[in-house]
Amino acid sequence: MKKKLTSFLVCLLILIAFGGFVFFIGWTQFKIEPNNVGILISKTSGINNKPIYPGTFSWHWEFLIPTNAQLKMFTQEPYIISKEVKGTLPNGEIYQTSYNKNLDFSYDLNFSITIKVTPENTLKLLKENIITDQASLSNYINNAVAIATQKITSYCLETSENNISFRPEAISPQELIKISNITEQYPELTFDSILIMNSKLPDYNLYIKARNLYIKNFDSYTESIEKPQIGE
Numbered sequence: 529m530k531k532k533l534t535s536f537l538v539c540l541l542i543l544i545a546f547g548g549f550v551f552f553i554g555w556t557q558f559k560i561e562p563n564n565v566g567i568l569i570s571k572t573s574g575i576n577n578k579p580i581y582p583g584t585f586s587w588h589w590e591f592l593i594p595t596n597a598q599l600k601m602f603t604q605e606p607y608i609i610s611k612e613v614k615g616t617l618p619n620g621e622i623y624q625t626s627y628n629k630n631l632d633f634s635y636d637l638n639f640s641i642t643i644k645v646t647p648e649n650t651l652k653l654l655k656e657n658i659i660t661d662q663a664s665l666s667n668y669i670n671n672a673v674a675i676a677t678q679k680i681t682s683y684c685l686e687t688s689e690n691n692i693s694f695r696p697e698a699i700s701p702q703e704l705i706k707i708s709n710i711t712e713q714y715p716e717l718t719f720d721s722i723l724i725m726n727s728k729l730p731d732y733n734l735y736i737k738a739r740n741l742y743i744k745n746f747d748s749y750t751e752s753i754e755k756p757q758i759g760e
Contacts, residue, residue, distance in 0.1 A: 556568070556580050556586040556588050556599070559599055560580055560581065560582040560599070560601070561582065561601065562582055563582075563603060563604050563605050564582065564601050564602060564603055564604060565579045565580065565581055565601075565602050565603075565604050565647040565650065566579065566580035566581075566599040566600065566601055566602075567579055567580070567599070567600045567602065567647075567650065567651055567654055568580060568588055568590065568597060568598075568599055568600075569597065569598055569599075569600060569654075570588075570590035570596050570597035570598075571593075571595075571596050571597075572590060572593065572596055572597075573590055575651070575654060575655050576588070577651075579647035579648065579650070579651055580599070581647075600654065600660075600661055600662075601662060602645075602647070602650050602662050602665060603662065604647065606642050606643065606644050606720065607641075607642070607643040607644070607645075607666075607669055608640070608641070608642050609639075609640075609641045609642075609643065609669070609670070609673050610638070610639065610640055610641075611638075611639040611641060611673050611674070611677045612636065612637070612638050612639070613635075613636075613637050613639070613677050613678060613681045614634065614635060614636040614637070615634065615635060616633055616634045616635070616730075617633040617634075617635070617685075617730055617735055619739070619742070621633075622742070631734070631738060632730065633730040633731075633734075633735050633738075634728070634730060635681070635684075635685060635727075635728060635729050635730055636727065636728040637677070637680075637681055637684065637696060637724055637726075637727045637728075638724070638725045638726050638727070639673075639677050639680075639722065639723065639724055639725065640721075640722075640723045640725050641673055641676070641677075641719065641721065641722050641723070642719070642720040642721040643669055643672075643673075643717050643718065643719055643720065644717075644718040644720060645665065645669070645716065645717055645718070646718070649716040649717075650665065650716075652716060653665065653668070653716055669717060672710055672713070672714040672717055675708075675710060675713065676708035676710040676719070676722065677708075679707065679708045679709065679710070680696075680704055680707050680708050680722070680724070683707050684696045684724075684727070684729065685729070688729045688730075688732060689732045692731075692732070692733070694729075695727070696724045696727040696729070697724050697725070697726065697727060699724065701721040701722050701723055704722040704723070704724065705719050705721075705722050708722065
């Protein structure tokens with residue numbers, strides 16, 4: 529009787545240990561770091577339909593099969609991105625070289641942008657094969673930022689051409705988001721804020737004068753070389 533009881537207890541302990549091991553292997557949320565969300569991808573089930581959050585119980589049998597499943601980690605923190613857009617008006621450097629080295633037809637705008645991506649939208653991007661991991665999501669966001677800031681920069685240059693008192697810093701974050709039209713191109717990204725921290729815009733009146741003078745001089749030069757020389 530004592531032997532049977534001992535055997536039963538040993539078997540019970542083995543079953544409990546095995547059950548604990550199986551439970552631990554499939555227990556998922558403890559693998560997710562704080563301020564992150566996990567998305568399960570497995571060979572047997574593909575991409576899981578529900579993001580996995582830290583602190584919320586989740587268990588997935590897919591992990592019981594060796595090398596079958598993996599967790600893709602994505603941050604839930606807002607992306608705060610600084611972006612500088614600078615350049616020179618067309619032929620600005622030529623006019624500077626031709627007339628005065630102190631002429632400056634360059635522009636420089638510095639942006640601060642705050643973006644969020646919900647776990648559901650991260651999952652959507654992953655399922656649509658637009659992203660594959662955190663690095664590709666960051667690249668996707670940076671591409672959106674580049675497009676948005678370039679669009680805003682073009683708007684600022686066009687506006688300043690006819691308004692010498694125009695200051696890009698005075699445009700509200702909501703208006704900048706509207707000008708960028710970025711939410712229509714990247715609906716999965718939530719642009720919380722776009723700010724122009726500081727800016728430097730060229731003097732358009734001086735630029736037009738330099739351009740007109742250059743064209744006039746160039747036309748005169750062209751006429752002189754095209755005019756037949758005496759004796760030819």
